[in-house]
Amino acid sequence: MTGLAQKPQDYRAYLSSETDLAGWRNQARRALAEDIPPERIDWHVEERSATPDLAPHLPLPQSNTAPALHLNNQHLTVLITALLHSDADRFALAYRLLWRMRKQPRLMGNPADRDVKRIWAMAKSVRRDIHKMHAFVRFRKVGYREDEGGKLREQFAAWFEPDHHITKHVAVFFRDRFTAMDWLIVTPRTSIAWDGQNLRAGPGGKRTDIPDSDAIEDEWRSYYRSIFNPARLKVQTMKSEMPMKYCKNLPEAEVISVLIGDSNLRGHQTRGKVLCDAIHKPLATTSPNSIKGQTQ
Amino acid sequence: MPALTRAEKLEILADAAKYDASCASSGSIKRSSLGTGGIGSTTGMGICHSYAPDGRCISLLKILMTNYCMFDCLYCINRLSSNVRRAAFTPQQIVDLTLDFYKRNYIEGLFLSSGIIRSPDYTMERIVEVARLLREEHKFGGYIHLKTIPEADPDLLTNAGKYADRLSINIELPSDESITRLAPEKSGPHIRKTMGTLGQRISDAKAERKSSRKAPLFAPGGHSTQMIIGADESDDARVLTTSTRLYKGVGLKRVYYSAFSPIPDPSAQLPPVAPPLVREHRLYQADWLLRFYGFGVDEIMTGAKRDAAGKRHLDLAIDPKLAWALQNREHFPVDLNRADKSILLRVPGLGVNGALAIIKARRFGTLRLADIETLCRNVSKMLPFIITRDWTPGPRLDDANLYAKLAPKPKQLELFAT
16 A cells, blocks of 8 residues: 555554544554554554455554653644645654654754655645635625524534645634634535534535525625736736635635636736636546645 | 715725735734634734735735825825725724624735825724724724824824734835825825834833733734835835835834836826836845845845946846845855855845755755755755855856856747747
8 A cells, every 4th residue: 555565564553533643642652662663553544445454453562661752842743733634644654753763863853854854745735724724714604593692693604625634623713713603614524613612523514515605705706806906917826825726615716717807808917827717617627636736 | 976885885995905015914913702702813824815816815804994085196096186986984884894704704804094084183083993893892803904194193093003903104105205296295204203103102012011911002913014116216226225224213014015006097297107017026025135134235236237327226037136146256155064044045046944944954964966955946046156065066156147047038938828
């Protein structure tokens, strides 16, 4: 599978989910304490499709000794952030780094090392995905609910498709920002919700679980049209910051091609090659794989 | 005439606000609505919620309260003598619109500016009233940037700073003469004086907050300004001198440069065409050199070009750091394995992140060119200026044609590309 295995992986570390960071940390500590080299561990996420057990696997042995390994906060954050990446190899990579750090304690600080470079890049890609989720979630109003005190609470819902396993991680951001309203964010793998008291995580869903419009969206598009300065067209900059994969869920995206077209007609100076339908066309054909390819 | 709908007003008043380049929503204190039970937070980092096809980030609801104006600044689309369509929001309408957009996660907050109606004081009071309603009546915790009117009573600043994350006053033009000529109701010295007062109060409030967490806030995100480029004769040397003076003198966080956009119905005193957008881009690059790379204006201008009228402008073909390096080759080549950070930052193509990565990586061993390629994006540009364990530029650096070799080739192909 990963190409890392030089010989049969005789240990298997079990992770209950793609975001079982505690499970990874526990078992990594045990494996380090027992001196088990990275190529002998198969990191197995139970919610992924099961790999057939061709060779018998042992669970990692229990261990009472704590490994003598110290990570500074920054490097620990990088590791933990990278573990939210969608790359199937991330748990093994993170363990390999810990393993190598026993001999080279300052390894994580060496940006020229291949493994280090990769883990930093993964963490960066996750951070970017988190940032884009903060930015590009678009709530639609669903209605009202009467709360315990008899007051009306507005209710909102949104559909979002993150690249990585970040949904539960961003819940706190949305709670701290939208405390006074009920909200629900549905993604393909996970959903998160807030009711004024509790954050809850649930199963994933579909785009059609969310209403397909909101009365305010016309005003938002009108704002988007007006704030754009046609004398300064720079489509490439826009596309690099607002990749197409996000556009399909943004209410304002549908006016982009019209704005660019109008601006070209008026003969304004243009930077970047522009095809009027370039923004919308590729969306339908963007496969999950090509999305991954873009961000790594 | 039938009353305008909220959407129609929005169209007019957002259109009128788009010539203001600032969209920053960063650098303020952290706020969360969890404690207040309201709506809105700030994380300290700005968030761009969308991007317009002009490549600009959309972070804030950027609107004018009204585009009626009693001033007649010639470069401004909303000047008294312009025949643009006019509209005015009530404070409550702006509050509702801000909350409607914010709750749908379209924006980080509000950037409110206004034409001057009745009097500068009246206008400023209304602007502050919007911020007060948001903060006090609606427990709004999002970002608020208020444009400040320098002609208004200084006491009004107190409330503005109490509610806003950031305040700004536009310097408008690089020289006082141009301000007098193109914005007859404004005065350069007065604008700078008000900026100075703002800067002082911001730093006082910050100092007080350090000793007591309960000390009142005053525009914790600092203050900024905007300068219009290409509406007057000022050259880049003049522009950058003005910026440096403002950064040092009044503690500005940012100077935004806005290439003059020809407006409908222009005055004959204005140039008929826009300056090339790349001029604005070069000024931003030079501004970064001033703020983060330890350059002075005089140094940057050694790479500048002098036009027929004797004006000193940044080279449009190459970036200002490269232009400086080509005129100051005695500082090169720089040994990437030995040089201090301040010297590394002078290498063309090497940014702050690249320099820090090199300093980190070289603790693990002497760097080769392949290592630099791993660490930095733009190594080809650096080659004539650097030494690594396995690379020295040799006579390249003294090549009289180095400029021609490093400048981007003229893009003839674009004629045929569609």
